[in-house]
Amino acid sequence: MALTKTERDGEAARPLRRDAERNRRRILDAAQLLFAERGLDVSLDEIAAHAGLGVGTVYRRFPTKEALVDALFEDRLREVVAVGEQALADPDAWRALITFLEGTNTLQAFDRGLREVLLGRRFGHDRVARVRDALQPLVTRLVARAQEQGRLRADVAATDMPLIAIMLGAVVDYTRDVAPDAWRRYLSIIIDGLRAGPGAVTPLRPEPLTPDQVDDAMRSWHPHHR
Numbered sequence: 001m002a003l004t005k006t007e008r009d010g011e012a013a014r015p016l017r018r019d020a021e022r023n024r025r026r027i028l029d030a031a032q033l034l035f036a037e038r039g040l041d042v043s044l045d046e047i048a049a050h051a052g053l054g055v056g057t058v059y060r061r062f063p064t065k066e067a068l069v070d071a072l073f074e075d076r077l078r079e080v081v082a083v084g085e086q087a088l089a090d091p092d093a094w095r096a097l098i099t100f101l102e103g104t105n106t107l108q109a110f111d112r113g114l115r116e117v118l119l120g121r122r123f124g125h126d127r128v129a130r131v132r133d134a135l136q137p138l139v140t141r142l143v144a145r146a147q148e149q150g151r152l153r154a155d156v157a158a159t160d161m162p163l164i165a166i167m168l169g170a171v172v173d174y175t176r177d178v179a180p181d182a183w184r185r186y187l188s189i190i191i192d193g194l195r196a197g198p199g200a201v202t203p204l205r206p207e208p209l210t211p212d213q214v215d216d217a218m219r220s221w222h223p224h225h226r
Contacts, residue, residue: 027058087142088145154196
């Protein structure tokens with residue numbers, strides 16, 4: 001039985017759709033690899049070359065880097081949110097906070113692009129921003145619980161946490177080729193500085209940044225790439 005024109009058009013369209021989806025997957029795979037290794041300064045032209053596609057193909061799928069970042073990092077940031085949600089399920093508030101710090105910094109240590117999306121404000125003004133913003137109340141609650149249980153020093157603020165991640169990120173950038181796990185040593189030092197305990201502690205001066213100041217700092221932050 002002969003196919004109708006509509007059926008013939010559908011048969012012709014399916015291979016094109018499959019090709020388009022394969023190309024989209026190749027672009028995302030190439031972007032994920034290059035962003036993880038080199039950060040978000042990688043150009044769409046470089047991603048096209050790594051994917052083995054023409055530049056025009058990449059720009060048809062993702063007309064801007066912002067669109068590519070949104071598509072690629074929404075799920076990755078949900079993994080970070082999931083770490084916070086799982087940590088909050090732990091009734092031991094101090095252990096929950098440490099679990100969160102270790103888990104989120106592990107994800108960032110192996111993905112430079114994720115760290116830049118999470119801690120910066122150059123990219124991620126749509127889907128990524130909404131997921132990233134979901135982290136703020138989780139971090140606030142993790143800090144408050146640890147202080148309520150007397151395990152976290154009272155002068156630590158939730159806004160200190162992203163700045164700690166930026167500090168550890170600098171260690172990652174400098175040591176990734178010689179000792180990629182070195183950041184864990186410095187996280188341990190930081191954890192001891194966060195812990196509430198007997199005896200005098202060095203006062204934290206100046207006052208912690210406000211949420212607006214953190215946002216301003218993140219908008220101006222650009223990671224140092226070696």
